[in-house]
């Protein structure tokens with residue numbers, strides 16, 4: 001288990017406590033500047049908290065050597081700036097650094113899952129934003145880590161690739177990996193996540209099931225939008241609709257039209 005306890009980071013994060021278990025798909029949501037990227041970097045061991053602890057399997061995350069940690073946690077940043085002539089193939093194979101013997105089957109499966117076969121010999125710097133994001137995600141998958149901490153991994157993808165990649169991530173969690181994924185598209189959160197951590201102004205304001213958070217007043221307060229969650233009439237799956245909050249509602253801090261759907 002990855003456990004964050006009473007963690008603060010400078011003035012950006014305050015008193016953060018949560019845990020991530022293998023097999024969970026946890027969505028990290030919150031407004032711009034709430035601290036999601038910073039939280040992921042601290043949880044992944046790349047930033048040292050100014051208070052509190054981050055433990056991985058009952059050991060401080062910072063006590064792991066880089067290679068040991070890479071075998072347990074794969075972290076994908078929101079943006080990656082690389083000004084060296086690596087091909088996509090080079091980058092993806094770097095993910096295998098965490099293990100003494102590269103797992104060919106996992107490398108091939110990750111390449112296929114992220115749909116980057118046709119890009120393998122391209123210079124990473126020449127790719128489009130979405131192509132680059134899929135290549136870097138393939139690298140993270142190749143790490144075969146127990147936990148994946150992914151910062152907006154589908155933000156640059158077209159809708160088909162967003163759904164394909166989120167389906168892949170969901171299947172990884174079903175197969176036993178623990179995922180903490182920052183996502184701005186609330187519809188995707190409803191469809192794919194098991195649990196939601198809502199971060200507002202550096203503090204966790206909700207850490208509950210999708211059903212609890214995505215129909216709660218907290219969501220409206222956090223984003224100042226009008227939210228409706230309902231059961232898809234054809235499939236029964238949860239669906240979410242968002243609209244700008246009406247001015248009078250915003251001033252009165254009234255959150256309207258939150259409907260409990262009959263989804264699972």
Ligand SMILES: Nc1ncnc2c1ncn2[C@@H]1O[C@H](COP(=O)(O)OP(=O)(O)OP(=O)(O)O)[C@@H](O)[C@H]1O
Nearest residue numbers: 012030031032033034035036037038039078182199
């Ligand atoms: N290196 C830094 N120095 C100073 N302030 C920083 C630094 N990194 C982040 N911040 C600030 O910390 C806050 C949280 O930033 P962070 O990137 O973690 O937010 P976020 O929730 O990921 O936002 P977004 O949704 O826009 O990606 C922001 O106000 C940001 O300006």
